[in-house]
Each structure stands twice: as structure tokens, then as C-alpha cells.
Amino acid sequence: MTTPMDRRDELLADRALHGLDEAEARELARLGGAGDDSFDLAAAAADLATLGGGEPLPEAVADRVLAGARAGAGSASAAPSGRRRDLGRAAGWVAAAAAAVLAVFAWTRPPQVLEKVVRVEVPVAPRLPTPAEARAELLASAPDARTIAWSATKDPDARGAAGDVVWSPSRQQGYLRIRGLAANDPTLAQYQLWIFDARRDQAHPVDGGVFDVRDGEVVIPIRAAVRVFQPTLFAVTVERPGGVVVSKRERIVLAAAL
Amino acid sequence: MSISAIGVLTRAARGDEAAVRECLARFGPIVWGLALRLSPTRADAEDAVQEIFVALWKHGARYDPSRASEEAFVAVVARRRLIDRRRGAARRPAAEPLEAAGQAVAPGDSAETIAEAGLAARAMSGLRPEQREVLRLAVAQGLTHEEIATHTGLPLGTVKAHARRGLLRIRSLLLGEDAVEENGTEEDAR
Numbered sequence: 453m454t455t456p457m458d459r460r461d462e463l464l465a466d467r468a469l470h471g472l473d474e475a476e477a478r479e480l481a482r483l484g485g486a487g488d489d490s491f492d493l494a495a496a497a498a499d500l501a502t503l504g505g506g507e508p509l510p511e512a513v514a515d516r517v518l519a520g521a522r523a524g525a526g527s528a529s530a531a532p533s534g535r536r537r538d539l540g541r542a543a544g545w546v547a548a549a550a551a552a553v554l555a556v557f558a559w560t561r562p563p564q565v566l567e568k569v570v571r572v573e574v575p576v577a578p579r580l581p582t583p584a585e586a587r588a589e590l591l592a593s594a595p596d597a598r599t600i601a602w603s604a605t606k607d608p609d610a611r612g613a614a615g616d617v618v619w620s621p622s623r624q625q626g627y628l629r630i631r632g633l634a635a636n637d638p639t640l641a642q643y644q645l646w647i648f649d650a651r652r653d654q655a656h657p658v659d660g661g662v663f664d665v666r667d668g669e670v671v672i673p674i675r676a677a678v679r680v681f682q683p684t685l686f687a688v689t690v691e692r693p694g695g696v697v698v699s700k701r702e703r704i705v706l707a708a709a710l
Numbered sequence: 711m712s713i714s715a716i717g718v719l720t721r722a723a724r725g726d727e728a729a730v731r732e733c734l735a736r737f738g739p740i741v742w743g744l745a746l747r748l749s750p751t752r753a754d755a756e757d758a759v760q761e762i763f764v765a766l767w768k769h770g771a772r773y774d775p776s777r778a779s780e781e782a783f784v785a786v787v788a789r790r791r792l793i794d795r796r797r798g799a800a801r802r803p804a805a806e807p808l809e810a811a812g813q814a815v816a817p818g819d820s821a822e823t824i825a826e827a828g829l830a831a832r833a834m835s836g837l838r839p840e841q842r843e844v845l846r847l848a849v850a851q852g853l854t855h856e857e858i859a860t861h862t863g864l865p866l867g868t869v870k871a872h873a874r875r876g877l878l879r880i881r882s883l884l885l886g887e888d889a890v891e892e893n894g895t896e897e898d899a900r
Contacts, residue, residue, distance in 0.1 A: 465874040469848045470855070471793040489786065494880040495849055496785035499744060501834045502850040507746070509738030513756045517763045521722070521730045624835070639752070659846075678839040678846075694746055697851055697861060 460485040468495035502675065507638040507664070507693070583671040587618055587627035594620035600686065600708040602630065609634035609690070610705035615669070617686045617708045624679060628688075631669040633705060636690070638664050643688050643705070644695045645674060650682040657687070662695035685709045719780060723770030733766065737784045744785065748792040748852045758795055762788045796852070836883055837876050844869055845876035 454462075460483040463476055468491040472480065480486055581589065591597050597620040604610040613633040619626035628645065636642060645660030652658065661675030690703035718736070721729030741762050742755070749755035765787055773783055834842055847853045847861065855873065859866045 461878065462870070462874055465870075465877050468789075468877060469793075469873060471797045490881045490885070491877050492786050492790065493782055494877040494884060496782055496789055497880055497884060498834055498845055498849045498877070499747075499789060500740070500781065500785055502846055503740065503743045507739070507742060509734065509742040509759065510756070513742070513759050514734045514738060516756075517734060517760055518727070518730060520760060520764065521725070521767055522727065678843045693752075697847065697853075 456483055459483060460488075461491075464488055464491040468492045502661075510639075583627060583673050584629075586673065587629065587671050590620055590623070590625055590627065591618060594623055594625070596620055596622050597626075598710070600710055602706045602708050604632075604706060605704050607690075607703055607705045609636075609703075613706060615706075617674075619674070619680075619683060619686070621680070621683070624676065626674040626676075628663070628672040628674065628686075629669065630665060630672070630688075630706070633665045633688075635666050636664055638693055640693070641690050642693050642695060644691045644699065645672075646687045646689060646699060647674075647676060647680050647683050648685040648687070649680050650684050652681070656698065657685075659695070659697070660686070662691070683710060719766065719770035719773045719783075723767055725767075730767070733763070733770075737766075737781070740781060740784055741788050744788045744792060747850060748789075748796060754795070758792055761795070762791045765791060834880060837879050840864075841872045841876040841879065844872035845880075848873050 460480065463472065463480040463483070464485050466472060466476065467480065477486070591599070597618055600617045600619070602613065602615045602617065604613040610633060613630065615628065615630040615632075617626060617628055633643070642662045642664060644662045646657040647660050648654060648657045658676050658678055658680055661672075663670075663672045686706075686708040687704055688706040689699050689701060690705060691699060718729045718732045722733045738759075741759050745755035745758040745762070746752070749758050766784065769787075773780065834845070837845065843862065844858055844864070847858045848855070853861065855866060855869050858864070858873075859869045862869070864872070
């Protein structure tokens, strides 16, 4: 039996992940959850956790944002003029929607809840180690950390590529070290890691995250989407920007078998 | 949480161009990454970025550093805007195809960005694997519950439950609560 609290949480989760229609929003308000943004914060945290290094903001987009800010001096009417679509129309509902967003976010949250969030964040403010430093630390401190050398495929972008994978089963943590792999244009394609697990369907390897390669050696943290029980093979494919849920495995550039 | 970051949102909201530039450098990669994930085309993502920053300029002065980190604030605002756009787009004709982007600007203070991502990653590491996968598909891939059910083979009700419980777990960890996942073992929860 669904209680009002269950339904409230269900609507809050739906709003955070996919948004609500008007009827659902009214129902959430009736249940007293309209001002609760804690699920939105959780979804944002999940997004940040899986975002990775990613791609920098294109200069042209940054320029348009800056131009809009100059024109509007911080007002909602500062819609950029460089786009060929109907941004004037967009700016109007942006202002209304932004107000709704911020009415939802935080400002109506009970202070004691928000203070707890801050207490969690403050200890992590100091600088984190670089991936190379973290890789070295993992090797030094995790007895079960294994190093597996990459084998380059015949793909033209993999010619001369080398490096290794470090993986610790107990910590579910690992790093890719790659040199010689062709630099990718992240607007066109990104590399994506896949982890084949003996205890999972081989048709659906675990997504290890997307990454970019520029010149020189790179060290990439592995971001396994789910727990890896018994890895048998690490493989890197070339995919569309942002990666894919299921790879067609049309371009495999690196593999490391245990 | 840095004091300088607290000030930059407020200053940008007041029209300080230097602060606007700093916000673009610091938060641009986050906003852009989220926009790429949740937009149908690259052009649509570009428009979304502009809308998100307009929202930040308009309301950034309300940001209260005692309540949440600036990265989380930016991510929440960005997600809500992107979700609104997706829902709106479902009622409009298909967007134009992908187009090439120009040169890129360097990311901002990566240490702080990474620190925030690290906090969130630790929160997610406490999820059961199937919850994490459902949540990842919903958040990172932007799939609907129905699409996730099709992809994973899980019943729709299970997908919804996993998504809700996953968010609850993250929320509990963010709030410093010692939530124990129902039906989950210590092994699963790690």
C-alpha cells in the first residue's frame, strides 16, 4: 500500500529525474513536497559523479553568454543575439522558469537540512591528488591492485599506443594509463572504457566512463557504472560524444585481458 | 567551499564582467557537460547553456553559501532547466542536426570541480549496483523509466523503485545520515 509519504518521495524523484506535469506538480504541492529540493540535489550529485573530466565549454558559446550578460547586465532579458533560433521567445520563459527553479532550490529547504549538507562538503575542499598521483597511491596501498598492459588493435588511431590498466577489486578503483593513442576531437567522438565481467552478460560489459586523449601520456580514473565482480577484459572503443549505453564495438582501439 | 566562489555568483548576478568570465571558466564545463547529456543536439545544448547562465545571472545573488556548494547549486539549476527544455521539446518539432563547434576554452579551477565530483562519486558508491545502473541511465543518459526498463529488462515498477531509492540513498549520504538500504547487504551497499 502506497502511503502519502511514499507518493511524495515518488513525485520528488520523478521531478528530479524527468520533471512533472501540472497535475503531478499540484499533487506534490498537496502532499507538502513542493519546496523540498533534496531529491534535486541528490540527482545533481549523481550527475556530477558521472560527469567526468568532460569537454570544456566551446569558446563561441562562452562568448555568446558573455555578450548576453553584457547586454542585459545580469537581467533575464540578456538573451544572446547570435543564435538563429527564437531566443527572444526563449528568454521570456527562461525568466519565468528560472524563478520557478530557484523557488524550488534550497531557499525553501529547512535550514537544518542544508547545514548538514555543508558539513559534509567542507572536509573535501582541499585539493585532490591528480589521477597520476592517485594511481601511484592505489598501487602502493592496495595489495590486490593489478597492472595489465594494453594491447593496441589495428585501428589507425591506436598505432603505437601503449600503457596499462591498474585495477583493485577490493576498492573497485582503477586507472588507465595511455600514451600514443590519437588525440580525439571531443566534438566528434570520445573514447569509452568497457569492463567485461565474468559474472555478467558478456553482451553488456560495464561502462567504465568516457574520456578524451590529447598529446602525451594521460591517466584516466575508471568510473565503473556498477560493481565489477570478476573483470576479464578492459577495452576502449571510439564512440559518439558523451558515450553510449551499448557499444556497437565498431572501433576497438585498446584491450587489456587478465 | 571557497569564499571567492561564494562571491563570484553574487558579483556575476550584479553584472560584474570579470565575475561572469570567472563563472564561465569555473562552471562552464559542468553546465556544458550536463547540456550535452540532456540535449538532443549540440545546437540545442548551446542554447541551453545560454539559458542556464541567464538563470544564474538573474538569481545568483540569492545563492546562500551556508546552504549548499556552488557546484551543486549550478548543477541543480542546470538540470531543472534542461529537464524543462526536454519536456518542452517533446511538444515541438525535432531540432536541427548536429553542427560543429568552435574552439574550446580551458576549464576553470579543476581542483574544486573535481572535489565536488569526488564528493558526489562517494555518495554514489554507496548505492547497490542495480540502483546505481538505473540511476546512471536516468541521470547520465537521460533515459525515461520506460526506456530504462526496456534496456535493462527490469519491470517498470522496479526501475521506478530503484531510481527513487537510489536518490534517497544519495540524499541520506549528503545529509550525513547513516541510511541502510532496505534488502541490501553490506557488500551490496559498498
